[in-house]
Amino acid sequence: MFTLLKKDKDTRARVGRIKTAQGEIDTPNFGPVGTGGAIKTLATPEVKDAGVQFILSNAYHLCLRPGKDVMKKAGGLHKFMNWPGPIITDSGGYQVFSLAPLRKIKENGVEFQSHIDGSIHFFTPESIIEFQQILGSDIIMVLDECVHYPASRDYVEQSLKLTTDWARRSKNFNDQRRAKKEQQIFGIVQGGTYSDLRRKAVEQLIDIGFDGYAIGGLSVGEPRDLMYEILNVTIPLLPEDKARYLMGVGMPEDIFGAVENGIDIFDCVVPTRNGRNGTAFTGEGRLVIRNADYSKDFKPVDTECNCFCCKNYTRAYIRHLFSIDEILPLRLLSLHNIHFYAKLMENIRKAISKGRFSEFKKEFLKTYNL
Amino acid sequence: MFTLLKKDKDTRARVGRIKTAQGEIDTPNFGPVGTGGAIKTLATPEVKDAGVQFILSNAYHLCLRPGKDVMKKAGGLHKFMNWPGPIITDSGGYQVFSLAPLRKIKENGVEFQSHIDGSIHFFTPESIIEFQQILGSDIIMVLDECVHYPASRDYVEQSLKLTTDWARRSKNFNDQRRAKKEQQIFGIVQGGTYSDLRRKAVEQLIDIGFDGYAIGGLSVGEPRDLMYEILNVTIPLLPEDKARYLMGVGMPEDIFGAVENGIDIFDCVVPTRNGRNGTAFTGEGRLVIRNADYSKDFKPVDTECNCFCCKNYTRAYIRHLFSIDEILPLRLLSLHNIHFYAKLMENIRKAISKGRFSEFKKEFLKTYNL
Numbered sequence: 079m080f081t082l083l084k085k086d087k088d089t090r091a092r093v094g095r096i097k098t099a100q101g102e103i104d105t106p107n108f109g110p111v112g113t114g115g116a117i118k119t120l121a122t123p124e125v126k127d128a129g130v131q132f133i134l135s136n137a138y139h140l141c142l143r144p145g146k147d148v149m150k151k152a153g154g155l156h157k158f159m160n161w162p163g164p165i166i167t168d169s170g171g172y173q174v175f176s177l178a179p180l181r182k183i184k185e186n187g188v189e190f191q192s193h194i195d196g197s198i199h200f201f202t203p204e205s206i207i208e209f210q211q212i213l214g215s216d217i218i219m220v221l222d223e224c225v226h227y228p229a230s231r232d233y234v235e236q237s238l239k240l241t242t243d244w245a246r247r248s249k250n251f252n253d254q255r256r257a258k259k260e261q262q263i264f265g266i267v268q269g270g271t272y273s274d275l276r277r278k279a280v281e282q283l284i285d286i287g288f289d290g291y292a293i294g295g296l297s298v299g300e301p302r303d304l305m306y307e308i309l310n311v312t313i314p315l316l317p318e319d320k321a322r323y324l325m326g327v328g329m330p331e332d333i334f335g336a337v338e339n340g341i342d343i344f345d346c347v348v349p350t351r352n353g354r355n356g357t358a359f360t361g362e363g364r365l366v367i368r369n370a371d372y373s374k375d376f377k378p379v380d381t382e383c384n385c386f387c388c389k390n391y392t393r394a395y396i397r398h399l400f401s402i403d404e405i406l407p408l409r410l411l412s413l414h415n416i417h418f419y420a421k422l423m424e425n426i427r428k429a430i431s432k433g434r435f436s437e438f439k440k441e442f443l444k445t446y447n448l
Numbered sequence: 449m450f451t452l453l454k455k456d457k458d459t460r461a462r463v464g465r466i467k468t469a470q471g472e473i474d475t476p477n478f479g480p481v482g483t484g485g486a487i488k489t490l491a492t493p494e495v496k497d498a499g500v501q502f503i504l505s506n507a508y509h510l511c512l513r514p515g516k517d518v519m520k521k522a523g524g525l526h527k528f529m530n531w532p533g534p535i536i537t538d539s540g541g542y543q544v545f546s547l548a549p550l551r552k553i554k555e556n557g558v559e560f561q562s563h564i565d566g567s568i569h570f571f572t573p574e575s576i577i578e579f580q581q582i583l584g585s586d587i588i589m590v591l592d593e594c595v596h597y598p599a600s601r602d603y604v605e606q607s608l609k610l611t612t613d614w615a616r617r618s619k620n621f622n623d624q625r626r627a628k629k630e631q632q633i634f635g636i637v638q639g640g641t642y643s644d645l646r647r648k649a650v651e652q653l654i655d656i657g658f659d660g661y662a663i664g665g666l667s668v669g670e671p672r673d674l675m676y677e678i679l680n681v682t683i684p685l686l687p688e689d690k691a692r693y694l695m696g697v698g699m700p701e702d703i704f705g706a707v708e709n710g711i712d713i714f715d716c717v718v719p720t721r722n723g724r725n726g727t728a729f730t731g732e733g734r735l736v737i738r739n740a741d742y743s744k745d746f747k748p749v750d751t752e753c754n755c756f757c758c759k760n761y762t763r764a765y766i767r768h769l770f771s772i773d774e775i776l777p778l779r780l781l782s783l784h785n786i787h788f789y790a791k792l793m794e795n796i797r798k799a800i801s802k803g804r805f806s807e808f809k810k811e812f813l814k815t816y817n818l
Contacts, residue, residue: 114772115765121776123760144743144768151744152764160760373514374521390493390530394522395485398514402484405775406491 079262079289080105080321080342086435090313090340093430096290096321098164098216099260100156103131105321105342106426108333108419109166110350114139115159118350119409120416122161128385128413129420132163132216134345137209138170138177142192142199146209154214166345167215168325169206169248171222171266172294183240187221203244204251207263211252215261219292220248222266227300234270241268242282249286262289264323270295271304273311280315290321293341297326305332309339316340330359330422330446334439337426349419353412356400360418363446365393367411372397379410385417386410449632449659450475450691450712456805460683460710463800466660466691468534468586469630470526473501475691475712476796478703478789479536480720484509485529488720489779490786492531498755498783499790502533502586504715507579508540508547511569512562516579524584536715537585538695539576539618541592541636542664553610557591573614574621577633581622585631589662590618592636597670604640611638612652619656632659634693640665641674643681650685660691663711667696675702679709686710700729700792700816704809707796719789723782726770730788733816735763737781742767749780755787756780 084093096103109132110117110125117125117133125133135155152158155165174181178190187202203221210218222241225234245265252263265283269275283291293312296305309324316322324341327333333344349359356368360380365372367379378388379396387396387410399407422442429438454463466473479502480487480495487495487503495503505525522528525535544551548560557572573591580588592611595604615635622633635658639645653661663682666675679694686692694711697703703714719729726738730750735742737749748758749766757766757780769777792812799808 114768114774116769116772116774116776119775121756121760121780123756139772143772144764148744148764148768152746152762158762158765158768160765374518376522386491386493390491392522392528394514394518395528395530398484398518398528399486402486402509402513404484404486405489405778406486408775409779410491 080319082319084431086430087433088436089338091337091430091435092340092342093427094321094342096164096343098262100162100164100216101131103164103343104427106333106337106344106430107131107342107423108344108346109134110416110419111135111345111347112159112161114143115155117412117416119354119405119412120350122159124386124413125416126162128417129424130163130416131420132166132343133161134166134168135213135215136168136170136173137206137213138168138173140167140213141170141209142194146212149209149212154212156214164216165213166217166323167210167213167219169210169219169221170201172224174201175224176226183223203247207248207251208255211255211261217290218252218261218263220245220263220265222268222294224295224298225268225270226298227271229270231270231272231275234268234272234275238268238275238279241266242279245283246286249288264288264290264292264321266292266294266325267312268295271300271308273308276308276312277315280312284317288320290323291316292323292325294325296324297328297332302332306335306339309336309341313340331443333422334426334443338435338439349415350412353410353415354408356407356411358411358418359415361442361445362448367393367396367407368400369397379414380418383414383417383421385414387414387417450689452689454801456800457803458806459708461707461800461805462710462712463797464691464712466534466713468632470532470534470586471501473534473713474797476703476707476714476793476800477501477712478714478716478793479504480786480789481505481715481717482529482531484513485525487782487786489724489775489782490720492529494756494783495786496532498787499794500533500786501790502536502713503531504536504538505583505585506538506540506543507576507583508538508543510537510583511540511579512564516582519579519582524582526584534586535583536587536693537580537583537589539580539589539591540571542594542695544571545594546596553593573617577618577621578625581625581631587660588622588631588633590615590633590635592638592664594665594668595638595640596668597641599640601640601642601645604638604642604645608638608645608649611636612649615653616656619658634658634660634662634691636662636664636695637682638665641670641678643678646678646682647685650682654687658690660693661686662693662695664695666694667698667702672702676705676709679706679711683710701813703792704796704813708805708809719785720782723780723785724778726777726781728781728788729785731812731815732818737763737766737777738770739767749784750788753784753787753791755784757784757787
């Protein structure tokens, strides 16, 4: 399902392709986040047109609203949200452990309160896989506990036992009940900031055998150097012929760092959240369009960009829209930002293919950090 | 600038065309409102694609934000907001008399406080025309006092003197300082609910001589019957070879009533405001998409519609988006609604052209009011 097409000569960067039932993902690649079945402010046809190949959605959110019954009747998430490409769904482990106000880990799964209405829910590794099968996700993630930073070794070790047990149950359940043959299932490597626990996690997951491997529990508050250290010790342990997914990352500079370490796919709220806050990504760094500096700047947001926002509107106009509390500019900048990310990933793939990834990284960051 | 193409045999309904520097307006027609230089939630290319021929914007709002200086540097409103078609701008009379917390009518104009930051501003008939010239509006409206309902005869009579005086000064100023030869200027008929004052208003405005005539001071709280009574006595007094504009109207049923009385153009916030509130206009009446009834309804909003919203999304999905507080559905329903209005006006024009306006009205309202 993953094909490795080219390896960089200087770094661990690589170009590949993930085949899914709903189309291919050229890697390295980035997927914007559509947590509740919507990529905030954006309509799916315009996301597709921006060059986006896949999106990430979330079992936790969709299970609470609109719920299993609606998703079943809708015929799955692709139809419900009118997204024709691949969808990865996160299991909800992260959300249960970060959003839910109360939770009890039991032998069989985790009981928690909805962060929306306080109602009590119970997730098991199996129930979450089943729900992702109903969603028709192209890539299903196992239920895991995402440990935040800092966490004691004892806590992480204990948590890893649970995560591994859940991963095994998830895989077994998916093998037996796989709704579509084509649905892939990825394991999630946890282990906090402890190298030996990361190693253990990888070994156990490989033993279970997944279609791809995600690195979870990073970008959760740890120093950036520590994130790279963990990537550096974890990734060489992963099989070369399976896709590697760094969850929840990130900023352009982190994407370069992670690609260099051999990561294939990313998701993050950064482009859409920044767009809604009035910040645009450009080749020359981030522009805070809300600033008064732009009130008479009639250039497009990014002079190098040909997205809908940059083709149609100026910085001055978008700044004006923010100042009168319109919601149109939230969409315009979100759209520009996901376009920027899609283009960035395409350029990264091209650079690796041409054997000039390190030069491209240097060139990009030089202008970006001006 | 206005060409009368066809008169209905049974009613005062008529088909015509207004030529402006930025294109033609086929009448009867409806323009959505872009008060502050933005049609709320919508991007101008999609408004154009929905079949909209003109929009209404507002001198009061644009004068406060972004202000004269930015509008000048932007090269006018068409460029600023990237709207390629005709723009009508309201003078701000309505806003000064409804939004501004404090105002003093002086001989020369009106002093008022901004409803945004309390700053003091002074509008004269001339300064407002000049500002609309800077905006590059295709149709400029004179400064008037829009009297709300109910108002005493004495008050309305006094106010009408001021409005007529301002209308004369506006016309004189525009004749001398017209920035673009093609900018048209419309007078606004006031006179409250007093037939003789309406008559007086019309006679005085015709005496000054405008490119078109708006009926102001209706749909301001008076009973609907009274609105039609005033239209019925006012419109026959207006010259047949000039366009007639009913400001701030309205609902589909009112548009039929006013077209029947000989009105050519309309503007109203109804389609966009309703869209933002979760209500869709359809041939079968208004649908409150937020309702739980629609949670498993996988039909498009309007089965007869081929707009972006109806082509891509279902009622259940849009209802879900409202329930999770996404902003995308505000756009989707606004877009659907302006598409519905554009189509409605097109069908009205066709019906008049074919000599079957009254039948079309009956057919439409029968299904619409089911």
